[in-house]
Amino acid sequence: xxxxxxxxxxxxxxxEAFLTINCTYTATGYPSLFWYVQYPGEGLQLLLKAxxxxxxxxxxxxxxxxxxxxxxxxxxxxxVQVSDSAVYFCALSHxxxxxxxxxxxxxxxxxxxx
Amino acid sequence: xxxxxxxxxxKVAKRGQDVALRCDPISGHVSLFWYQQALxxxxxxxxxxxxxxxxxxxxLPSDRFFAERPEGSVSTLKIQRTQQxxxxxxxxxxxxxxxxxxxxxxxxxxxxxx
Numbered sequence: 001x002x003x004x005x006x007x008x009x010x011x012x013x014x015x016e017a018f019l020t021i022n023c024t025y026t027a028t029g030y031p032s033l034f035w036y037v038q039y040p041g042e043g044l045q046l047l048l049k050a051x052x053x054x055x056x057x058x059x060x061x062x063x064x065x066x067x068x069x070x071x072x073x074x075x076x077x078x079x080v081q082v083s084d085s086a087v088y089f090c091a092l093s094h095x096x097x098x099x100x101x102x103x104x105x106x107x108x109x110x111x112x113x114x
Numbered sequence: 115x116x117x118x119x120x121x122x123x124x125k126v127a128k129r130g131q132d133v134a135l136r137c138d139p140i141s142g143h144v145s146l147f148w149y150q151q152a153l154x155x156x157x158x159x160x161x162x163x164x165x166x167x168x169x170x171x172x173x174l175p176s177d178r179f180f181a182e183r184p185e186g187s188v189s190t191l192k193i194q195r196t197q198q199x200x201x202x203x204x205x206x207x208x209x210x211x212x213x214x215x216x217x218x219x220x221x222x223x224x225x226x227x228x
């Protein structure tokens with residue numbers, strides 16, 4: 001079945017460090033891929049998405065490229081801030097005939113220290 | 115504008131009690147999803163509505179779980195005879211219903227079964 005695997009956390013970085021959170025998926029065909037973020041005390045928010053191979057999603061300095069050949073969608077940011085501290089979830093949504101339901105990874109906690 | 119709201123935010127139930135969790139989606143959103151998030155895990159799909167029709171209930175863990183959306187707007191997730199393993203955060207999300215459209219999540223209801 002379809003699944004998403006993320007690197008385990010927590011990930012602890014100093015401010016302005018480079019961030020990578022690995023995400024790989026298992027799915028037939030061509031799923032859409034997403035990164036969601038959950039800030040402390042808040043609900044899940046869409047961070048970025050990509051709907052086809054080689055697409056790059058980007059938002060708030062974060063980027064992820066849909067790599068069909070490696071079934072990956074790694075999240076990167078060049079310089080993290082304390083305000084980026086949150087839990088990050090990789091997810092997929094798979095056609096056809098799909099309701100749009102999301103399949104999530106287990107989440108990766110990021111802590112950025114000043 | 116108003117986002118997705120859920121009530122109650124916290125619910126403590128004794129084992130064996132019935133509970134009802136409410137979701138108010140964004141006005142005009144056709145699709146509504148329920149997810150269950152166990153501590154330290156990613157959300158897992160429970161059920162999906164398109165307007166008032168429940169098109170996918172494949173994620174409901176047992177027949178103790180029941181969801182409805184009678185007028186295609188507000189939805190209620192009901193859990194009968196709660197068990198300790200039902201303790202989790204229950205998330206509601208809504209979307210416009212077009213494939214690939216963003217799901218907007220509510221803050222969740224944290225259910226603790228004692």
